[in-house]
Amino acid sequence: MTLKNLSMKKKSHLTAKTANKYDLYEESVQNVDFEVEFISKIYKRKNKIKCKSIREDFCASAKISSAWVKDNKNNIAYAVDFDQKILDFAKTSFSKNMSKDELDRLKLIKGDSLTKQTAKVDCVSAFNFSYWVFKERSELIKYFKNAYKNLNKKGLLMLDAFGGYEAHQELEEKTQYKNFTYCWDQSSFNPITSELTCYIHFEFKDGSSIKKAFEYNWRLWSLPEIRECLLEAGFKSTDIYMQGWDDEKEEETEEFSKMTSCDADPGWIAYIIASK
Ligand SMILES: C[S@@+](CC[C@H](N)C(=O)[O-])C[C@H]1O[C@@H](n2cnc3c(N)ncnc32)[C@H](O)[C@@H]1O
Numbered sequence: 001m002t003l004k005n006l007s008m009k010k011k012s013h014l015t016a017k018t019a020n021k022y023d024l025y026e027e028s029v030q031n032v033d034f035e036v037e038f039i040s041k042i043y044k045r046k047n048k049i050k051c052k053s054i055r056e057d058f059c060a061s062a063k064i065s066s067a068w069v070k071d072n073k074n075n076i077a078y079a080v081d082f083d084q085k086i087l088d089f090a091k092t093s094f095s096k097n098m099s100k101d102e103l104d105r106l107k108l109i110k111g112d113s114l115t116k117q118t119a120k121v122d123c124v125s126a127f128n129f130s131y132w133v134f135k136e137r138s139e140l141i142k143y144f145k146n147a148y149k150n151l152n153k154k155g156l157l158m159l160d161a162f163g164g165y166e167a168h169q170e171l172e173e174k175t176q177y178k179n180f181t182y183c184w185d186q187s188s189f190n191p192i193t194s195e196l197t198c199y200i201h202f203e204f205k206d207g208s209s210i211k212k213a214f215e216y217n218w219r220l221w222s223l224p225e226i227r228e229c230l231l232e233a234g235f236k237s238t239d240i241y242m243q244g245w246d247d248e249k250e251e252e253t254e255e256f257s258k259m260t261s262c263d264a265d266p267g268w269i270a271y272i273i274a275s276k
Pocket residue numbers: 029030057058059060061080081082083086111112113114126127128129130133
């Protein structure tokens with residue numbers, strides 16, 4: 001049996017006991033190749049030059065940073081998270097699949113994205129809605145001001161957001177992967193504060209599960225609120241990119257287009273690009 005076979009065999013017997021929740025998160029939630037391409041494409045379109053340096057806020061296992069330094073030998077990345085456990089996981093997985101040169105161009109930094117200072121970069125990213133941990137307007141603006149401070153002259157802050165009427169509902173959505181089921185649980189929503197509590201659960205073929213593998217306590221910010229806070233923090237302008245829809249397949253496409261108005265879909269995902 002080859003090594004590859006062995007690891008595939010191991011994977012197909014995934015259970016709550018044998019699975020690593022960070023691996024499952026990467027497989028089910030993240031699409032870092034898309035995000036690396038998106039950062040490069042949008043920065044080039046805006047500034048007519050290549051984006052070389054990024055800071056990945058709320059980086060978790062710093063997957064984007066790792067794909068970024070692999071994408072080009074001149075690329076550098078700073079990855080910031082305040083959870084030592086996830087940074088240790090990132091470090092261990094990097095040691096298995098990154099060269100010394102790649103590792104030299106990626107700095108894992110333990111710190112609070114709200115206040116941490118790093119070298120100035122071309123792009124700061126905060127994806128998978130992580131900045132929604134800031135529930136007060138003043139705190140959100142403080143975070144945007146910190147991102148602004150850590151950007152080069154023509155730097156871009158890239159964020160994502162979701163919305164639509166489904167975002168205000170308490171619901172569970174399951175997606176089947178080869179060896180596990182991913183479950184997105186919008187457990188509670190308070191219309192008075194727009195506070196949202198969500199969980200990710202993982203379920204396995206043997207009936208076992210990892211309940212509440214991840215918990216998120218967020219404020220569901222609207223696009224106009226986010227844009228207003230970005231301008232107040234000092235950004236010159238903001239653009240919204242909405243996800244495309246394939247009428248024939250009746251599913252979202254991987255294309256995001258700059259828009260100023262769009263349909264009131266039940267659920268949508270957007271990227272927000274703020275220019276310094
Ligand atoms: C939603 S997850 C990570 C999302 C990841 N960026 C992605 O694209 O999938 C949120 C991460 O943010 C980190 N985090 C939350 N608040 C933070 C803060 N104020 N500063 C730094 N990291 C923070 C958590 O430790 C966790 O690893």
